[in-house]
Amino acid sequence: MxxxxxxxxxxxxxxxxxxxxxxxxxxxxxxxxxxxxxxxSVYDGAGREKMGxxxxxxxxxxxxxxxxxxxxxxxxxxxxxxxxxxxxxNYAFGHIDGAxxxxxxxxxxxxxxxxxxxxxxxxxxxxxxxPYKGHFNLLNKFKKQHPNVKSLISVGGWAETGGYTDxxxxxxxxxxxxxxxxxxxGSVNQAGINTFADSAVDFIKKYGFNGVDIDYEYPTTxxxxxxxxxxxxxxxxxxxxxxxxxxxxxxxxxxxDRAGAADGxxxxxxxxxxxxxxxxxxxxxxxxxxYLDYVNIMSYDLHGAWNEYVGPxxxxxxxxxxxxxxxxxxxxxxxxxxxxxxxxxxxxxxxxGSMPAGxxxxxxxxxxxxxxxxxxGTDGLWxxxxxxSCPAGAGLTKCGDGAVGxxxxxxxxxxxxxxxPAGSNPMWHAxxxxxxxxxxxxxxxxxxxxxxxxxxxxxxxxxxLVAPWLWNAQKKVFLSTEDEQSVKAKADYVVDRGIGGxxxxxxxGDYGYNAAKGQYEPGDTLTTAMYEKFKSATPYGATRATxxxxxxxxxxxxxxxxxxxxxxxxxxxxxxxxxxxxxxTLPGGTEFQFDxxxxxxxxxKDQSGFGTKIVRSDHTAGNNIGGLKGDYHxxxxxxxxxxxxAPGASVELDFVxxxxxxxxxxxxxxxxxxxxxxxGDLARGTTPGKPGDGGTPPxxxxxxxxxxxxxxxxxxxxxxxxxxxxxxxxxxxAKWWTKGEEPGSSQWGAWEDxxxx
Numbered sequence: 001m002x003x004x005x006x007x008x009x010x011x012x013x014x015x016x017x018x019x020x021x022x023x024x025x026x027x028x029x030x031x032x033x034x035x036x037x038x039x040x041s042v043y044d045g046a047g048r049e050k051m052g053x054x055x056x057x058x059x060x061x062x063x064x065x066x067x068x069x070x071x072x073x074x075x076x077x078x079x080x081x082x083x084x085x086x087x088x089x090n091y092a093f094g095h096i097d098g099a100x101x102x103x104x105x106x107x108x109x110x111x112x113x114x115x116x117x118x119x120x121x122x123x124x125x126x127x128x129x130x131p132y133k134g135h136f137n138l139l140n141k142f143k144k145q146h147p148n149v150k151s152l153i154s155v156g157g158w159a160e161t162g163g164y165t166d167x168x169x170x171x172x173x174x175x176x177x178x179x180x181x182x183x184x185x186g187s188v189n190q191a192g193i194n195t196f197a198d199s200a201v202d203f204i205k206k207y208g209f210n211g212v213d214i215d216y217e218y219p220t221t222x223x224x225x226x227x228x229x230x231x232x233x234x235x236x237x238x239x240x241x242x243x244x245x246x247x248x249x250x251x252x253x254x255x256x257d258r259a260g261a262a263d264g265x266x267x268x269x270x271x272x273x274x275x276x277x278x279x280x281x282x283x284x285x286x287x288x289x290x291y292l293d294y295v296n297i298m299s300y301d302l303h304g305a306w307n308e309y310v311g312p313x314x315x316x317x318x319x320x321x322x323x324x325x326x327x328x329x330x331x332x333x334x335x336x337x338x339x340x341x342x343x344x345x346x347x348x349x350x351x352x353g354s355m356p357a358g359x360x361x362x363x364x365x366x367x368x369x370x371x372x373x374x375x376x377g378t379d380g381l382w383x384x385x386x387x388x389s390c391p392a393g394a395g396l397t398k399c400g401d402g403a404v405g406x407x408x409x410x411x412x413x414x415x416x417x418x419x420x421p422a423g424s425n426p427m428w429h430a431x432x433x434x435x436x437x438x439x440x441x442x443x444x445x446x447x448x449x450x451x452x453x454x455x456x457x458x459x460x461x462x463x464x465l466v467a468p469w470l471w472n473a474q475k476k477v478f479l480s481t482e483d484e485q486s487v488k489a490k491a492d493y494v495v496d497r498g499i500g501g502x503x504x505x506x507x508x509g510d511y512g513y514n515a516a517k518g519q520y521e522p523g524d525t526l527t528t529a530m531y532e533k534f535k536s537a538t539p540y541g542a543t544r545a546t547x548x549x550x551x552x553x554x555x556x557x558x559x560x561x562x563x564x565x566x567x568x569x570x571x572x573x574x575x576x577x578x579x580x581x582x583x584x585t586l587p588g589g590t591e592f593q594f595d596x597x598x599x600x601x602x603x604x605k606d607q608s609g610f611g612t613k614i615v616r617s618d619h620t621a622g623n624n625i626g627g628l629k630g631d632y633h634x635x636x637x638x639x640x641x642x643x644x645x646a647p648g649a650s651v652e653l654d655f656v657x658x659x660x661x662x663x664x665x666x667x668x669x670x671x672x673x674x675x676x677x678x679x680g681d682l683a684r685g686t687t688p689g690k691p692g693d694g695g696t697p698p699x700x701x702x703x704x705x706x707x708x709x710x711x712x713x714x715x716x717x718x719x720x721x722x723x724x725x726x727x728x729x730x731x732x733x734a735k736w737w738t739k740g741e742e743p744g745s746s747q748w749g750a751w752e753d754x755x756x757x
Contacts, residue, residue, distance in 0.1 A: 020045075027356050027544050027684045028665070030250075030290040032257035042266040042293075047542045047684055048358060049293075049500075051087045052148035057494060057534040058361055058501025059527060060088040060296060062154065065104070065112045065135055067508050069121075073444050074522060076508035078138035079123025082524035083146040085531040087501070089139060090154040090213045090296075094203070095164035098172065100180045100192045101199035102155060105167050107132070114207075132207065140208045150210035152268060153203060161217045162230030171229070177216045178234045178241070181248045186240030188247045196248070197255045204267065205259070211268025211293070212252060218274055219245035220282035221565040228396075229415075239565055242284050253291040268293045272503075273351070275299040275363070277341030277599075277660050280350060281572065284563050285663040289354045290682055296503040297351065299344035300365035303480070305402030305422050308386040310377055311342070313369040313480035316466035316490055318343045320625045323382040331623070335571065335658040337601030338623035343465075344490070345627045346599055348499065352631050353597025354662040357498040357541035364490060364502055366509025366526065367410060368430050368470075370403035370423020370479035379460050379471040380478035391420050403477050406453065407433070409445055410509075423479050428511035430481050431520040433457040434470055439519045461485060464626055466493075487526045491533035498541025502530055544683070545595070545666040546618075546631060552689030553679040555581040556669055558594075560655065571656050576606070579650040584691045586645040586671060589744045591730075595632035595666040600659040602633040608653035610637040611753070632666070636753070641745060673728055715740050719750075730754065 019040035026047040031037055044050055051058065061081065069075025081089065091113070097103040104113040114134045118124035126133050127141040139151055159165070162176040180192040200212050218225045219241040226234060234241070249269070256267040271288070273295050274280060289295065303311035309324035318325075318340030325331060325340050340346065344362050351360050377383025387401040391414045402408070402421030410424040425433075432439045434457050443449045455474030459481075461467070466489045470479040494502060504510075504527065512523020557579035563569055580586055596604065598619040606612040618630020637653070645651055667678040671691040677683060708726035718739045719725065725732050725743065731754040732743040738750035 032254040054535040056537040060503040061507040093157040095160040100195040152213040154213040156215040181244035215272040222282035249288040249291040275347035280660040294359040299363040304369040305400035312467035319464045350599035358500040426509035428520040554676040576655040588641040596664040597661040600661040604657040612637040
């Protein structure tokens with residue numbers, strides 16, 4: 001055992017003597033070739049994560065390294081974590097140092113992660129058996145007491161994606177993820193990636209973590225995305241960021257798999273992913289999903305003082321009134337279908353297009369966002385708050401008027417060391433504002449002990465959005481909040497849809513009530529509410545497809561690429577490349593079907609003669625007020641009649657859609673009357689197929705879609721226009737009189753394909 005590595009937990013000890021690790025692999029998760037990854041150390045035989053009998057869904061809490069109490073503000077230490085209520089702890093943050101290695105700074109007594117101590121603080125006594133101190137010592141001490149809780153080192157974040165803070169507290173503009181993964185010319189920096197990935201493996205072994213969480217903000221082609229301090233370097237590399245990100249995640253997955261096989265334990269790889277349709281549009285189809293155990297959606301920061309539009313920080317649903325979306329014409333541009341994309345439900349469905357529900361966690365903020373000088377709207381909601389000027393270093397020419405002072409307790413500072421207006425507060429402070437209480441902690445944040453509140457903070461709630469807020473009519477201040485009502489509603493949403501769980505930024509913002517003092521303080525009220533909802537829930541959804549998929553696969557590659565960059569990527573129009581890696585020629589007319597997420601409207605098409613059509617849609621309502629009604633649109637497209645595809649050959653078509661969606665999945669191809677899945681979908685329980693044997697597809701002779709009841713086509717029968725027949729698992733309608741022409745033999749022929757039956 002390496003120094004500092006934790007012993008295997010109780011869940012590992014419960015493994016069979018010779019576990020079938022392939023049976024424990026989650027649906028769609030990439031496995032490093034040639035490596036027997038010990039999935040059963042983390043997952044059960046259905047591919048679901050083992051988290052303890054009372055944890056059917058994840059509760060993932062970010063625990064930050066900077067709330068040490070050493071600056072005079074309230075501390076939040078590992079002893080404050082509600083260990084019996086959470087399933088995972090993400091430590092924020094590690095960074096990438098100047099040598100492209102994972103680091104938390106040099107070891108010294110002031111290093112919060114590895115060297116700091118808290119003498120006299122109950123629960124913060126160090127574990128003397130570990131060779132390091134600080135937060136890492138305490139995290140591992142409590143993990144021994146709660147062996148089902150896993151910990152991950154989270155790398156990056158807003159402040160340290162493109163640089164890091166050195167031991168003296170100064171920022172070092174090292175390039176971080178941007179330069180580690182991508183060269184100046186936009187090519188992949190594989191050497192930097194290898195160095196980082198090797199160091200990450202060493203790091204988690206040394207400090208007892210169960211995996212790595214990547215919080216890269218952001219590998220998108222959208223100009224000026226991410227921290228303004230990073231723009232100068234990042235904007236020059238936008239064209240290569242997505243490729244660099246994919247190479248980074250693949251390398252991390254493979255190195256973690258190899259290390260896990262050697263250690264007898266599966267190491268987790270996760271990401272914090274954006275939820276904004278704007279950012280995701282520049283991330284192509286989020287191709288890295290297959291390398292991740294799960295994705296944590298940052299389904300917050302959907303509205304804030306970076307622009308003038310006043311709205312919820314983290315609404316669950318769209319209400320069709322979002323002022324920012326309305327100003328951009330989203331509700332009135334026909335191609336969008338009226339779908340609003342600044343809400344948690346939309347973001348969940350984006351990722352559901354490529355992942356089982358159980359490999360997705362939705363994010364909840366334990367902090368507020370807020371504005372002052374709000375005009376219009378309903379109690380501020382969907383009003384405006386333009387700022388006269390933007391804070392120094394914000395990188396914006398037009399921004400919102402963020403709340404300040406007592407309404408901005410957890411504020412960051414700008415590049416001049418001044419308060420950044422943002423209306424950022426822990427939820428416990430927001431609860432005190434709601435009750436008209438000035439907490440005894442305000443002096444620790446620089447306010448006079450006798451501070452008086454101006455106006456009344458009235459709690460408002462919109463049940464369509466699932467969003468509470470505080471409205472101070474006198475000050476015209478709007479603070480977007482979370483509380484028990486909204487959190488319980490979001491927990492119900494998670495349970496009802498089979499979602500893996502929730503992720504919280506950050507645990508220190510949760511609240512509890514101190515009756516003796518008559519004020520709210522840091523606590524675990526919201527986390528406990530989620531735990532109570534989840535502890536007896538049904539197991540989460542472990543399967544990606546919602547239809548019966550073939551169990552035999554063909555090795556046919558599909559890739560969406562050649563995306564236009566940034567704002568040029570509308571409509572979203574990549575090239576879809578189909579490569580026949582099998583040993584069988586695919587004849588002209590071969591049909592492919594796949595699912596894409598309902599985060600995009602059901603109006604995808606091709607411009608290359610492949611006859612793309614939507615053959616089934618789980619959401620046909622147009623707008624998504626109150627939530628999208630289903631997960632998938634199912635698409636059919638065919639090789640043109642004259643276009644066969646020999647082994648090793650490829651064909652490209654121009655594909656078009658109008659809102660972002662993650663990598664299309666659940667592919668089938670019908671060859672010789674038999675339907676096959678594609679090996680690249682990485683579905684559980686599949687085996688390589690052997691086309692050409694004249695076999696029948698699963699489900700009684702038809703490809704996915706049901707049983708054909710219309711009369712079968714007969715070559716000797718004459719058919720008049722409008723007559724319907726069935727043939728090779730599809731229904732067909734004659735366009736005109738025909739006899740002897742096989743349906744599907746020509747895309748310009750007499751038969752119109754009505755889709756699978």
